[in-house]
Amino acid sequence: MATMRTLAPSGRRLTATSRVGFDTLPDQYVNREQQRGFRFNIACIGETAIGKSALLDSLFDTDFEQKPHNHDEEPHVEHSCKVVSEGGVDLQLTITCSVGYGDQIDRTDTYKPLLDYVDAQFEEYLQEELKMNRQLHSYTDTRVHACLFLVSPTGTCLKSMDLVALKKLCDKVNVIVVIAKADTITKSELERFKQTLREEFAANGLQLFQPEVDTNQYPLAVVGSQEKVVIGGESVRVRQYPWGIVEVENDDHSDFLRLRNLLLRTHLEVLRLSTHTTFYERYRQRRLVDLGFAPSGRHTSTSGADGDAEDVPESLTEVYEQKRRQYKELMARKEQQLKEQFMQKVNEKEGEIRKIEKELRGKRDELVNIHRSEEAKIKAALQALARDRAAWQAECEARRKEEMSKDSKKKDK
Ligand code: GDP
Numbered sequence: 001m002a003t004m005r006t007l008a009p010s011g012r013r014l015t016a017t018s019r020v021g022f023d024t025l026p027d028q029y030v031n032r033e034q035q036r037g038f039r040f041n042i043a044c045i046g047e048t049a050i051g052k053s054a055l056l057d058s059l060f061d062t063d064f065e066q067k068p069h070n071h072d073e074e075p076h077v078e079h080s081c082k083v084v085s086e087g088g089v090d091l092q093l094t095i096t097c098s099v100g101y102g103d104q105i106d107r108t109d110t111y112k113p114l115l116d117y118v119d120a121q122f123e124e125y126l127q128e129e130l131k132m133n134r135q136l137h138s139y140t141d142t143r144v145h146a147c148l149f150l151v152s153p154t155g156t157c158l159k160s161m162d163l164v165a166l167k168k169l170c171d172k173v174n175v176i177v178v179i180a181k182a183d184t185i186t187k188s189e190l191e192r193f194k195q196t197l198r199e200e201f202a203a204n205g206l207q208l209f210q211p212e213v214d215t216n217q218y219p220l221a222v223v224g225s226q227e228k229v230v231i232g233g234e235s236v237r238v239r240q241y242p243w244g245i246v247e248v249e250n251d252d253h254s255d256f257l258r259l260r261n262l263l264l265r266t267h268l269e270v271l272r273l274s275t276h277t278t279f280y281e282r283y284r285q286r287r288l289v290d291l292g293f294a295p296s297g298r299h300t301s302t303s304g305a306d307g308d309a310e311d312v313p314e315s316l317t318e319v320y321e322q323k324r325r326q327y328k329e330l331m332a333r334k335e336q337q338l339k340e341q342f343m344q345k346v347n348e349k350e351g352e353i354r355k356i357e358k359e360l361r362g363k364r365d366e367l368v369n370i371h372r373s374e375e376a377k378i379k380a381a382l383q384a385l386a387r388d389r390a391a392w393q394a395e396c397e398a399r400r401k402e403e404m405s406k407d408s409k410k411k412d413k
Pocket of ligand 1: 046047048049050051052053054055180181182183184222223224225239
């Protein structure tokens with residue numbers, strides 16, 4: 001029997017004596033990816049008027065034309081799509097903004113529309129993956145790669161509403177917490193606030209997206225603006241105040257540039273990759289367990305009502321067979337139940353009919369008796385009438401004879 005020779009993981013390293021051409025592989029890879037185009041899906045959540053639109057416009061130096069929102073809107077999500085080009089590379093951006101977050105008296109589920117949206121995109125991708133003829137290469141991937149979570153620059157601590165939302169979102173998406181309107185808080189207050197937030201994140205075990213380097217800078221504090229002025233011949237985004245100008249892209253004024261570099265320059269691919277390998281994978285595993293797959297390897301479960309150990313299938317065919325078997329059993333049980341219910345109804349109806357029949361028979365007998373007694377009375381009356389009539393006729397006859405004898409006597413005289 002032929003045996004295959006296995007090499008060490010790295011194999012033997014050979015250098016081609018002349019050019020073979022596979023050194024173009026990275027270029028081929030880049031060309032393929034460039035043809036496919038790049039997608040980046042960002043979500044943004046924060047209270048109304050915290051500065052979401054201004055920040056997003058500043059980040060991508062564009063106008064997403066988000067319509068203004070009031071505080072009385074039901075929480076929901078809104079999307080804007082744009083293709084941003086740079087150096088011949090097109091980036092298809094989808095921005096999903098939570099609207100009405102925190103505007104309700106009962107804020108229990110105020111983050112839910114965004115969480116549901118994140119889940120819905122995972123579900124769509126999973127459904128595509130499970131298709132027999134899946135088209136993942138041309139699939140429009142709308143899974144959220146990063147979620148910008150804007151917190152108010154209160155200077156004190158995290159709002160409980162934000163903490164609840166963060167706990168939920170961290171499990172589903174790369175969350176980047178950002179302190180909004182950093183120009184409204186002093187430098188020392190900001191440093192203390194950042195420290196407090198870091199402590200709160202750690203105390204609550206929040207797994208936020210954050211590069212390892214210089215963790216003291218996080219969470220980043222940013223300034224956004226939709227206003228531009230020309231300074232030194234260059235058009236820059238600023239916020240103008242009577243006492244001076246805050247430049248959005250000035251490192252001394254805010255962490256805006258750090259955020260933009262993190263999102264678009266240094267960690268865009270990391271965010272996209274971790275969305276697939278960490279968050280989607282987590283979602284997929286949960287859903288497959290829901291669908292009846294074993295979480296890892298074949299094992300037995302004691303989920304049956306009688307405590308019997310049952311094999312948990314691993315392959316799709318086994319899952320299908322098991323589901324089919326369970327479905328057939330369920331249908332058989334339902335059919336039996338329906339038959340029993342039907343027989344019970346038939347018996348009930350038969351009982352009712354028998355009762356009605358008995359009542360009708362009783363009524364008929366009663367009527368017959370009444371009829372008979374009436375008949376007897378009428379017969380007796382008829383007999384009495386016949387007797388009266390005979391007596392009257394006899395009397396008439398006697399009178400007639402008497403008259404006749406009187407008449408013959410008169411003639412004889
Ligand atoms: P959204 O409702 O969260 O989208 O908030 P907007 O971006 O529409 O901003 C609401 C208001 O806050 C506007 O008047 C903005 O000019 C202002 N604003 C936005 N960003 C900042 C900021 O960084 N600093 C300050 N001071 N104001 C800001």
